[in-house]
Amino acid sequence: MSATTELRNLGGRGSTAKRQNKVAFWFLLPWFLGLFAITLGPMVASLVLSFTDYNLLQPAEFNGLENFSRMLGDARLHQSLGVTFTYVLVSVPVQLGLALGLAIVLDRGVRGLAFYRSMFYLPSLLGASVAIAVLWRMVFGADGLFNDGLALFGVEGRGWISEPETALGTLITLNVWTFGSPMVIFLAGLRQIPRMYYEAASVDGASRWRQFVSVTLPLLTPIIFFNLVLQIIHAFQSFTQAFIVSGGTGGPADSTLFYTLYLYQRGFGNFDMGYASALAWLLLLIVGAFTAVNFWASKYWVFYND
Amino acid sequence: MTDTFAKTTPAAGRLGPASAPPRRARSGFRPVRSIIKHALLILCALVMLYPVLWMVVSSLRPNDVIFRDPSLLLNDLETGNYAEGWNAFADPFSVYLINSSIVVLGAIVGNLVSCSMAAYAFARLEFTAKRWWFAIMLLTIMLPIHVIIVPQYVLFAQLGWVNTFLPLIVPKLLATDAFFVFLMVQFIRGVPIELDEAARIDGAGHPRIFAQIILPLMVPALATTAIFTFIWTWNDFFSQLIYLTDPDIYTVPLALRAFVDAQSGTNWGAALAMSVVSLVPIFLVFLFGQRFLLRGIATTGGK
Numbered sequence: 001m002s003a004t005t006e007l008r009n010l011g012g013r014g015s016t017a018k019r020q021n022k023v024a025f026w027f028l029l030p031w032f033l034g035l036f037a038i039t040l041g042p043m044v045a046s047l048v049l050s051f052t053d054y055n056l057l058q059p060a061e062f063n064g065l066e067n068f069s070r071m072l073g074d075a076r077l078h079q080s081l082g083v084t085f086t087y088v089l090v091s092v093p094v095q096l097g098l099a100l101g102l103a104i105v106l107d108r109g110v111r112g113l114a115f116y117r118s119m120f121y122l123p124s125l126l127g128a129s130v131a132i133a134v135l136w137r138m139v140f141g142a143d144g145l146f147n148d149g150l151a152l153f154g155v156e157g158r159g160w161i162s163e164p165e166t167a168l169g170t171l172i173t174l175n176v177w178t179f180g181s182p183m184v185i186f187l188a189g190l191r192q193i194p195r196m197y198y199e200a201a202s203v204d205g206a207s208r209w210r211q212f213v214s215v216t217l218p219l220l221t222p223i224i225f226f227n228l229v230l231q232i233i234h235a236f237q238s239f240t241q242a243f244i245v246s247g248g249t250g251g252p253a254d255s256t257l258f259y260t261l262y263l264y265q266r267g268f269g270n271f272d273m274g275y276a277s278a279l280a281w282l283l284l285l286i287v288g289a290f291t292a293v294n295f296w297a298s299k300y301w302v303f304y305n306d
Numbered sequence: 307m308t309d310t311f312a313k314t315t316p317a318a319g320r321l322g323p324a325s326a327p328p329r330r331a332r333s334g335f336r337p338v339r340s341i342i343k344h345a346l347l348i349l350c351a352l353v354m355l356y357p358v359l360w361m362v363v364s365s366l367r368p369n370d371v372i373f374r375d376p377s378l379l380l381n382d383l384e385t386g387n388y389a390e391g392w393n394a395f396a397d398p399f400s401v402y403l404i405n406s407s408i409v410v411l412g413a414i415v416g417n418l419v420s421c422s423m424a425a426y427a428f429a430r431l432e433f434t435a436k437r438w439w440f441a442i443m444l445l446t447i448m449l450p451i452h453v454i455i456v457p458q459y460v461l462f463a464q465l466g467w468v469n470t471f472l473p474l475i476v477p478k479l480l481a482t483d484a485f486f487v488f489l490m491v492q493f494i495r496g497v498p499i500e501l502d503e504a505a506r507i508d509g510a511g512h513p514r515i516f517a518q519i520i521l522p523l524m525v526p527a528l529a530t531t532a533i534f535t536f537i538w539t540w541n542d543f544f545s546q547l548i549y550l551t552d553p554d555i556y557t558v559p560l561a562l563r564a565f566v567d568a569q570s571g572t573n574w575g576a577a578l579a580m581s582v583v584s585l586v587p588i589f590l591v592f593l594f595g596q597r598f599l600l601r602g603i604a605t606t607g608g609k
Contacts, residue, residue, distance in 0.1 A: 021434055023427075023512045025433070027427035027512070028424055028427045029423075030480045031420060031424035034420070034480025034481050035482075037480070039454060041457070042454035043449075043454055056460065105343070110343065111340075119351040120351060121596075122589075125588055125592055126358065129540075129584065129585065130558075130563050131582070131585050135361050139357050144373070177354065184603050185604060187604070233450075237450045237451070240543040240559075243563075244543075263452055264547075264548075267455070280450075280456060287450060291448065
């Protein structure tokens with residue numbers, strides 16, 4: 001800190017604080033408007049709506065806890081929860097494992113790193129698009145590319161998207177396919193680890209594996225944690241791919257009925273806005289609970305160096 | 307800032323002269339391992355990108371060949387899918403490209419202006435309960451859009467904004483993409499405060515410091531924001547599906563979806579060709595803006 005900063009802090013602190021409040025207000029005005037009118041306001045409104053019966057045409061009618069008791073007996077909701085949990089709990093660990101593995105391989109001074117990084121990163125830019133979902137529908141169809149690939153190994157294919165047992169698997173594959181963006185974050189994290197730690201470890205006779213377990217992994221845990229929190233929240237909100245692949249139905253046999261897709265069907269297909277609001281709040285509670293547990297558990301495995 | 311990302315060979319820069327000699331000493335048995343490693347990496351990349359390459363190649367094949375040819379070999383160039391696909395939808399495909407461009411452009415301008423203003427306040431100004439506001443801002447990054455979409459829809463419907471681009475653009479003008487506020491705060495914090503102070507001594511107020519000192523210095527962060535906004539908005543499907551129901555103002559993703567669902571598998575050539583067209587802008591941004599993309603997600607996480 002320079003002397004000028006100290007001087008400024010000494011002189012007229014009270015008055016600057018006051019003046020900055022006013023200036024800050026103007027700088028933050030768009031954000032404040034957005035926060036209250038487009039984020040917090042609707043959040044509260046959806047909480048209120050979740051205790052009502054509302055179909056957009058007639059005024060909302062208060063119906064107490066009916067929406068929530070209806071959830072208990074809603075088989076499609078239970079199905080969508082199962083689908084979503086499976087999707088999140090399978091695709092996120094696989095995706096992050098792949099991202100970490102390749103980041104470590106690439107970090108070891110591979111020539112052409114920039115090239116490989118780009119190639120692996122590209123799918124995470126394309127993956128969210130409708131175009132790629134359309135492609136997925138073709139690739140994993142009964143006469144699609146994936147079966148052609150299997151035929152090379154003499155394996156009998158099937159209609160991966162049209163059969164309930166495998167349809168969700170194709171969507172999990174699609175999420176794993178976008179491992180490039182966590183990989184780039186891992187690469188940046190690996191670069192932050194001071195070289196001297198490895199030098200010290202190899203002076204002490206530690207093998208490369210030992211160095212990985214005792215130096216790389218502990219120092220990388222904050223990044224792993226960060227990626228985990230982010231990707232879980234992200235995966236819970238997946239919508240587009242299931243919508244396109246199933247033609248908006250969540251089929252076959254509700255096997256790709258993501259939570260968000262069910263919410264969309266209730267809210268914007270049936271205009272059952274009260275129930276959809278209740279579903280939205282349940283989603284918020286679930287995502288919040290996952291994140292909270294994640295933060296709580298991080299005390300036991302995440303290592304902060306500073 | 308992780309400037310290593312700007313270099314083409316960051317690994318070489320990191321290893322430095324001190325660690326170079328032992329590397330060379332070990333190189334006796336390295337070539338074989340290195341070749342295996344590269345072969346595996348290339349195989350991995352090829353498997354990942356094969357479907358995309360196949361999509362591009364197949365879009366140049368006649369319809370009856372598409373599902374029968376898994377290879378990437380092209381016997382003759384069949385551009386008919388493009389000519390046909392361009393006009394196979396309810397409107398010429400250019401209409402959807404223009405609609406998407408309007409939404410994207412509005413979102414970019416909105417995010418650049420509103421997020422940079424908010425970021426300046428969080429990074430440089432003192433105000434009441436700043437920590438709390440900052441915490442709220444961070445929390446809204448994680449808020450699923452689905453939680454607010456129903457009342458938001460009701461609000462915009464009452465304003466008569468359904469089937470206009472306003473519900474897709476106005477929120478961006480109000481800095482609701484808090485992710486970018488955070489990204490810019492991080493960036494501004496790295497700008498030496500002495501620059502602000504020098505300007506203040508010269509009599510500049512906050513608006514001028516913001517416009518003439520901070521904004522020019524944060525061009526890399528603005529570029530990252532613009533590029534991410536471009537990709538996310540171009541790819542966005544959920545909010546466009548909800549707010550745009552009139553086929554004449556469909557954006558590219560909505561048009562593609564409507565086409566694929568209505569056709570139920572008859573004209574895949576046209577669907578593939580227009581899918582390729584819809585990915586071209588993303589690919590161009592990837593080619594020319596990669597540096598900013600990588601730096602952006604490396605410093606703040608990204609999606």
